[in-house]
Amino acid sequence: MDLKKFRATSARKRKPLTAFLLKLDKIVPEDMPKLVAKVDATVWKDVNCMECANCCKTMTPTFTKKDIKRISAHLDMQPKEFIDKWLMKEEDTGDMVNKTQPCQFLVNNMCSIYEVRPIDCAEFPHHNKKPFDLYNETFKNNLPHCPATLTLVDRLKKAVEKEYEW
Numbered sequence: 001m002d003l004k005k006f007r008a009t010s011a012r013k014r015k016p017l018t019a020f021l022l023k024l025d026k027i028v029p030e031d032m033p034k035l036v037a038k039v040d041a042t043v044w045k046d047v048n049c050m051e052c053a054n055c056c057k058t059m060t061p062t063f064t065k066k067d068i069k070r071i072s073a074h075l076d077m078q079p080k081e082f083i084d085k086w087l088m089k090e091e092d093t094g095d096m097v098n099k100t101q102p103c104q105f106l107v108n109n110m111c112s113i114y115e116v117r118p119i120d121c122a123e124f125p126h127h128n129k130k131p132f133d134l135y136n137e138t139f140k141n142n143l144p145h146c147p148a149t150l151t152l153v154d155r156l157k158k159a160v161e162k163e164y165e166w
């Protein structure tokens with residue numbers, strides 16, 4: 001994965017793709033779930049998370065109480081010790097997030113706690129959330145970080161503009 005190229009593409013396409021997602025807030029094509037599933041399947045033929053890990057390098061997951069309990073037990077730590085070492089409370093949301101990026105659990109471009117990783121990581125990049133348009137804000141925020149989301153939204157835009165009168 002050429003992340004430098006991705007950053008350039010993302011910067012170039014961010015404005016039109018954000019405008020598309022904003023429009024999708026108001027007009028949702030009838031068969032959107034089918035279309036998303038069809039286009040998303042093409043995305044994963046071209047994007048390999050194992051060669052990327054950009055989400056782990058540039059973003060932070062939210063750690064729920066259950067995540068903290070599960071991961072700290074896995075690491076043989078007390079939850080408080082785990083929090084003090086790696087997490088902080090985000091000011092505006094109150095969410096527990098990583099103090100630093102890249103994520104401390106990213107080792108050799110792989111998640112070292114994969115089997116107990118936060119639910120937020122397990123569900124990322126949220127392409128199969130339903131209804132898709134409820135997550136437009138998330139996808140907008142993730143365009144500069146996730147090659148899979150950038151590809152999905154780009155292909156969706158092309159498909160919707162081809163098949164519908166927008």
Ligand code: SF4
Pocket residue numbers: 055056060061103104105106107110111112113114117118121
């Ligand atoms: S916990 Fe694992 S999957 Fe989640 S951000 Fe850290 S390295 Fe990535």
Ligand code: SF4
Pocket residue numbers: 047048049050052053054055056124125145146147148149
């Ligand atoms: S989810 Fe997105 S940012 Fe994370 S590794 Fe996969 S393609 Fe990269």
